[in-house]
Amino acid sequence: MHADVHDELRDQVAAVMSDQAGIDVPDAEADLLGAGLIDSMALVTLIVAFEDTFAVQLPLEEFDIDRFRSVASIADFLASLGAEPVR
Secondary structure, eight states: OOHHHHHHHHHHHHHHHHHHHOOOOSOTTOOTTTTTOOOHHHHHHHHHHHHHHHTOOOOGGGOOGGGGSSHHHHHHHHHHTTOOOOO
């Protein structure tokens, strides 16, 4: 994935987080879990929103909370599942 496309995916992940869960992300590398920005309810909301927005299925049987630690890690995870920025 090209850097520009990956940056666009990060921006869209942050937008989904803001729009769907009311989470304003300070930057792509911010520790969302450490800052307490994501709780269990927000996580469920985000999983559904990411699946709908990016047309991917998150493999919950292999769930790893660290994939949701930052916008960057979420974008990396989504990209590994084949997600691309929405046009």
